[in-house]
Amino acid sequence: MAEKVDVLLINPGDTRQIYQSLGDQLSAIEPPVYAGLFAGYLRHKGLTAAIYDTPALLSSAEEAARAACTDFQATLIVMPVYGFQPSASTQNMGSAGRIARLIKEQDPDRKILMTGTHPAALPRQTLEEEAVDFVCDGEGPHTILGVVQALRSGATDFANVPALWWRDGQKIVPSRGPAPLIQDLDQEMPEMAWDLLPMERYRAHNWHCFGHSNGRTPYASLYTSLGCPFSCNFCCINAPFGKPSYRMWSPHKVVGWIDHLVEHYGVHNIKFVDEMFLLNKRHVGTLCDLLLQRDYTVNIWAYARVDTIYDELLEKLHAAGCNWLALGIESADSTVRDGAHKSMGNSEITQAVQRIQKAGIHVLGNYMFGLPDDTPARMQDTLDLATELNCEFANFYSAMAYPGSQLYQTALQEKRALPKEWSHFSQHAYATMPLANQHCTSAEILAFRDKAWHSYFTNPRYLEMVLGKFGPQVVTEIQQMTRLQLPRQLLEQPVP
Numbered sequence: 001m002a003e004k005v006d007v008l009l010i011n012p013g014d015t016r017q018i019y020q021s022l023g024d025q026l027s028a029i030e031p032p033v034y035a036g037l038f039a040g041y042l043r044h045k046g047l048t049a050a051i052y053d054t055p056a057l058l059s060s061a062e063e064a065a066r067a068a069c070t071d072f073q074a075t076l077i078v079m080p081v082y083g084f085q086p087s088a089s090t091q092n093m094g095s096a097g098r099i100a101r102l103i104k105e106q107d108p109d110r111k112i113l114m115t116g117t118h119p120a121a122l123p124r125q126t127l128e129e130e131a132v133d134f135v136c137d138g139e140g141p142h143t144i145l146g147v148v149q150a151l152r153s154g155a156t157d158f159a160n161v162p163a164l165w166w167r168d169g170q171k172i173v174p175s176r177g178p179a180p181l182i183q184d185l186d187q188e189m190p191e192m193a194w195d196l197l198p199m200e201r202y203r204a205h206n207w208h209c210f211g212h213s214n215g216r217t218p219y220a221s222l223y224t225s226l227g228c229p230f231s232c233n234f235c236c237i238n239a240p241f242g243k244p245s246y247r248m249w250s251p252h253k254v255v256g257w258i259d260h261l262v263e264h265y266g267v268h269n270i271k272f273v274d275e276m277f278l279l280n281k282r283h284v285g286t287l288c289d290l291l292l293q294r295d296y297t298v299n300i301w302a303y304a305r306v307d308t309i310y311d312e313l314l315e316k317l318h319a320a321g322c323n324w325l326a327l328g329i330e331s332a333d334s335t336v337r338d339g340a341h342k343s344m345g346n347s348e349i350t351q352a353v354q355r356i357q358k359a360g361i362h363v364l365g366n367y368m369f370g371l372p373d374d375t376p377a378r379m380q381d382t383l384d385l386a387t388e389l390n391c392e393f394a395n396f397y398s399a400m401a402y403p404g405s406q407l408y409q410t411a412l413q414e415k416r417a418l419p420k421e422w423s424h425f426s427q428h429a430y431a432t433m434p435l436a437n438q439h440c441t442s443a444e445i446l447a448f449r450d451k452a453w454h455s456y457f458t459n460p461r462y463l464e465m466v467l468g469k470f471g472p473q474v475v476t477e478i479q480q481m482t483r484l485q486l487p488r489q490l491l492e493q494p495v496p
Contacts, residue, residue: 006047006148008074009035010064012081012096013055018426026481029056029203030221031194033273034080034116034140037223039193041141047148050074051193054095056201061095065102069110076148077103079132080140081116084221089117089236090402094423097130104131113147115140118422121239121404123165127172138163139240141189142179178242185226185249192222192257194265204269206477207364207393208301208324211470213477220261221271224254224287228275230305232328234371236404237275248280251287255294262296272302278325279308288313288320299323301364306352314359324392325356326364332385333378336371346385353389362392362469369452370399370434370445372410379440383452390465396453397427398434398445411435417442431489443490450488457482 011032032053039049050072054064068077081096083089100112115136119126123137136143146161158166162179165172182188204219227245228237238244261267278284291298301324309325317325329349330336353363367386369379386394401411401418402425411418416436424431434445456462457478467475 002071002073003050004048004073005050006075006152007039007042007049007078007144008068008072008076009039009049009051009078009080010068010099011035011051011053011055012061012064012079012092012099014061014092014095014423015055015058017094017423018091018429026206026484028084028205028208028219028271029201030084030219030271031056031197031199031202032080032082033192033221033223034082036192036194036197037189038078038080038140038144039196040191041189042145042148043193044188044190045145047145049193049196051196053197053201054099056198061098061102064099065106068099068103069106075111075151076144077110077112078144079112079114079116081114081118083117088426089404090422091426091429092116092422093118093126094421097422101131111147111151113144115143115240117236117239118403121236121402121408123175124172127165127167133167134158135165136163137165137175137240138179138242139181141182181227181241181245181247183247185247186253189249190253194220194261199265199267204271204299206481208269208271208299210362210392210466210474210477213473216269218265218267219269219271220265220267221273222254222257223273224249224251224277224283225274225279229279230276231406233406233410234368234399234402236402236408239404246276246279248283251283251290254287255290258291258298259294262294262298268296268298270298270300272300275303276305276308277302278304278310278313281310281313284313285316288316288322291320292316297321301326303328306349309352309355311355314356314361318360322361324362324364326366326395327352327356327391328366329385329389330366330368330382331371331374331378332381333373336373336378336382349385350389353391363389365389365391365394366397367394367452368397368399369449370437370440372399372407372437374399374437374445375439376444376448379445379448379452383448383455386452386456387459387461390462392466392469394453394456396449396456398432398449399437400425400427401435407435428486430487433490446488446490450486450491454482 042049112132113134123135127135143163202219204216209216225248229244229246298321300322304325401407419433436442
């Protein structure tokens with residue numbers, strides 16, 4: 001018998017399409033945080049909710065659509081299209097669109113709403129292209145609640161629902177105005193609906209558990225704050241919020257969630273998804289103090305900026321269980337960084353990495369090739385900086401013009417080639433296509449990125465450092481990782 005709920009939230013995603021073979025063992029399987037938060041918000045408002053996590057269940061789009069139509073009787077189906085990297089919403093649109101089409105083929109009367117970074121950035125285009133009835137161009141909770149209440153009352157006019165684009169017959173009705181951002185997160189979104197998720201399915205990244213790779217499950221990710229006050233030109237994360245912003249849950253609320261995860265699900269590996277975790281010193285310091293009072297240990301990683309590394313917090317962070325900080329270093333060239341709205345010097349970067357490591361915290365360096373002012377020589381400088389810093393792990397990305405970012409708008413204005421399908425925005429996909437700039441072609445950027453990745457992880461100095469810090473088993477794991485060569489459609493022809 002079908003489960004009757006007010007809202008069914010479907011987390012879309014196709015791990016094989018997005019990660020190729022990396023998804024088999026190396027990448028994380030992360031809980032859909034926004035789906036969990038939205039479900040918690042709706043239950044707090046007295047509604048019922050369910051979550052279907054397509055990638056965690058290893059389901060195909062066909063299986064997800066079949067479950068939506070046969071296992072659930074929902075007033076509204078919601079697809080929160082987000083990614084597990086800050087800018088990775090667009091890559092999930094292929095899966096989201098296919099699931100929506102299949103649901104409509106089986107039951108045209110099912111009502112579907114899309115929300116998330118990509119739909120918020122391109123609401124009209126999303127409604128034109130996808131088999132959905134509604135698109136939210138804002139944060140989500142107020143809009144979802146408004147649509148459900150309207151549907152339950154039998155309404156056919158949704159003009160009073162904020163931040164909503166909808167279909168009126170063949171006509172697309174644009175949003176009449178934004179929904180207010182939720183300010184009191186503790187009161188309005190007080191819970192994550194962990195009980196609606198297949199918690200046994202989630203798995204930490206391989207590097208997150210260096211030295212204890214057999215303990216990557218259970219795993220959870222959660223926000224302690226929402227939004228980002230910065231405006232990096234390659235980033236789209238503020239699209240649902242309408243502007244740079246920053247709001248926090250109280251440290252007591254966050255640690256209460258962690259208590260629940262540890263006590264009920266045995267979780268110790270945790271990711272703080274916040275785009276800017278190390279921003280508010282009082283927030284982070286109080287959170288650490290509360291964790292230090294607990295009789296359990298956790299293995300946390302979080303994002304940070306080079307210019308928000310506070311010495312007075314580092315040792316406390318490590319003692320509280322934060323073992324990794326991911327730094328957005330991006331480039332070795334100040335011109336490239338300035339163009340990306342990240343003004344800092346190489347000496348500041350080096351000192352930040354050294355200070356973090358001195359406190360006993362490992363560093364994941366994030367680097368990006370092909371930003372607007374990048375050249376082949378500048379990309380080499382970035383690889384040289386990465387090699388010199390010798391962080392415990394590194395991510396190498398190609399510049400992508402994600403919808404919602406300044407790069408996307410610039411690419412449209414300059415008529416630069418963009419990926420043909422939304423899934424091709426994935427950094428690791430077979431058909432990925434970076435944004436070309438005036439100095440480098442897409443193929444040149446991608447070829448350099450893949451070369452840099454292999455060069456970094458096979459460097460003897462890096463492997464020696466890993467051996468000393470994590471032991472021979474981790475060296476073996478990295479060597480196995482470097483034997484995985486991702487096929488790239490763009491590189492099947494020689495780079496001119």
